[in-house]
Amino acid sequence: MYYLGLDIGSSSIKAAIVDIASGKSIGVVQEPEKEMSMFAQKNGWAEQEPEDWWKHVCNAIKKLQKQYNISANSIKGIGISYQMHGLVIVDENGKPLRKSIIWCDSRAVKIGNDAFNVIGEETCSSALLNSPANFTASKLKWVKENEPEIYSKIHKFMLPGDYIAYKFSNTINTTISGLSEGIFWDFKNDQIADFLMEHYGIDKALVPDIVETFGKQSVVGAKGEKESGIVAGTPIFYRAGDQPNNALSLNIFKPGEVAATGGTSGVVYAVTDSLSVKESSRVNNFAHVNYKKGADVRIGKLLCINGAGIQYRWLLNNLAVDSYENMNQLAENILVGSDGVCLIPFGNGAERMLNNKEIGTRILNLNLNNHHKGHLCRAALEGIAFSFVYGVEILKSDGIKPKVIRAGNDNLFRSEIFAKTVSTLIGQEIEIYNTTGATGAARAAGLHEGNFENFGKNIMDNDHVMTFKPLNDKAPYLEAYNKWKKELELILNKK
Structure with a gap:
């Protein structure tokens, strides 16, 4: 029996299989073989199509199963690692409203710096542990300011790993770790950073439900099975940004x-x-x-x-x-x-x-x-x-x-x-x-047992x-x- 690990990078998608009993890595594959493209409409911008990530995830799973002779029903859980700080916004049908603004996009730097100056260094340092800077929350504010028609249609925002989990399960949720990397978390009060949301004029209803980093976050649905080949009912047990996941992998x-x-x-x-x-x-x-x-x-x-x-x-x-x-x-x-x-x-x-x-x-x-x-x-x-x-x-x-x-x-x-x-x-x-991030994510799927x-x-x-x-x-x-x-x-x- 095996756990599947996915690492959603901006260059490629990596998929890994580990043996549940021994934790031994069975194999790792990459899709596509050449780097994924980025869209840069203006200098300093960087965007990718979330659907491209999902397409490459599905192709990587099929390649992994074929290359290592892994049957779909032998995969008993999924762990996901992903590029940090990206923004995915979807409508009420779960369809992306625009390309994802990814981690290396710098368009929201001024928005974050202005927020830091207005809110104050003391509050940002004690509650957010960071400046809002160019993180996900500031990118969402950029959409609100510059693409109001798109913003008005947002049902939920997600991080890249949240979106991949959603494509498997048709369930939208996130984690505290994920929200913190987007600078949406107030560590001082251990809750969503209401003061930053209010400063940016972002409705808390756009925040996904919060689930534990380790645990049964959701399960693969019928549509997810049809597209990925992973059996419906297979649990997603873990999700984290790539750098916390790299640390976990070690x-x-x-x-x-x-x-x-x-x-x-x-x-x-x-x-x-x-x-x-x-x-x-x-x-x-x-x-x-x-x-x-x-x-x-x-x-x-x-x-x-x-x-x-x-x-x-x-x-x-x-x-x-x-x-x-x-x-x-x-x-x-x-x-x-x-x-x-x-x-x-x-x-x-x-x-x-x-x-x-x-x-x-x-x-x-x-x-x-x-x-x-x-x-x-x-x-x-x-x-x-x-x-x-x-x-x-x-x-x-x-x-x-x-x-x-x-x-x-x-x-x-x-x-x-x-x-x-x-x-x-x-x-x-x-x-x-x-080790690799994908292998670490696969092993982490077993940590739902603690x-x-x-x-x-x-x-x-x-x-x-x-x-x-x-x-x-x-x-x-x-x-x-x-x-x-x-x-x-x-x-x-x-x-």
């Missing part, structure tokens, strides 16, 4: 546990039991998957680094190198500190952790007589690693005391230079696991790859980091 639930991701962008996601917020302008705070209303406070502090893997990929595309492996080998021949070459990797737009400043990528201290592409490769890995360390320092200033750090076995964390640099500078082991201990054991038994330990000789790493940090602060002080 068995991150307790205060002091930290999940790290080193993909196109980098993420450091730390769990705390405190509602105290000191860095709301640089760190996002959401209800973690195991947050309980009126009970366990579990907040996920999310620090994003836009300029991470995209920097290393740019070098791959523009240097005379064959692969990341080739780049890593070139970097290994260069000593710590890259012989003075310093790379500031923030070339992927504004960086929230730098107070939304856009400083770009900078290569400093390059000597054309002595330095070559090996120095650039090492400097890039070190520069990205240093940005992670800088981010951890911000989280520490916000009250986080890392006890455990875990990361997926992908992208940057496959580089020994990168992983050892981060581990050594923060003085913490980094455990590497071979067996978190067994869930963690399955991850440890099946997925652990290696552990990077801090090196004894920290001095050269610290010297290189301090030089990098000095260069960064010189740039920031000029902005």
Whole structure:
């Protein structure tokens, strides 16, 4: 018997099957094979068709069943992970009224910033744990202001994962974790953020019913069965945004546990039991998957680094190198500190952790007589690693005391230079696991039974790859980091 996990990304849909008894991953597929398209009618906009997500979900399920010989009636539950902060609005028949405004769309920045200034930093920090910023609530306000005819027809708003669950079940609901990522949740009073809804003039009737993150949220209906191939009556047991779900996939639930991701962008996601917020302008705070209303406070502090893997990929595309492996080998021949070459990797737009400043990528201290592409490769890995360390320092200033750090076995964390640099500078082991968001969502479907201990054991038994330990000789790493940090602060002080 199996659980099905889905990861609804903006690039692709991933579907995974895990064995219920052992928690072992049976297989993962992706749809479409090439990246999904985005619509950008104006600069800074990003939209996708919700129906396209559903089409690719159905295709992925069929591919998964065929490739791994999985019968429909052997799937006993569904878990869903999804791209955070997106907005889906539907009419009373459940039909989308417009394309989804997705996470990387920046049209609502001014709306959120204005709300932050009017409502006040103290209220936003203590109740929302964030600025309203460019999150889902602000995007809904943008629709109200700019597309009033569409807004007047809204029956409910949803997050992307809510919409996929609805397509399976014909039932509209959401979770506290989901509402918090949209900045609809008042943590101070443990309820929907009425004051923000009133400020934006949004009717509370548009909010879906709230269900537990783990539990029988809904079941597949007749239409869902016809389109997806999943048997009617199959329960949807779990739903969460991609970053909380990535943390769950790495068995991150307790205060002091930290999940790290080193993909196109980098993420450091730390769990705390405190509602105290000191860095709301640089760190996002959401209800973690195991947050309980009126009970366990579990907040996920999310620090994003836009300029991470995209920097290393740019070098791959523009240097005379064959692969990341080739780049890593070139970097290994260069000593710590890259012989003075310093790379500031923030070339992927504004960086929230730098107070939304856009400083770009900078290569400093390059000597054309002595330095070559090996120095650039090492400097890039070190520069990205240093940005992670800088981010951890911000989280520490916000009250986080890392006890455990875990990361997926992908992208940057496959580089020994990168992983050892981060581990050594923060003085913490980094455990590497071979897992995916879709696999984590599939396993999480079993948490409706509440067996978190067994869930963690399955991850440890099946997925652990290696552990990077801090090196004894920290001095050269610290010297290189301090030089990098000095260069960064010189740039920031000029902005």
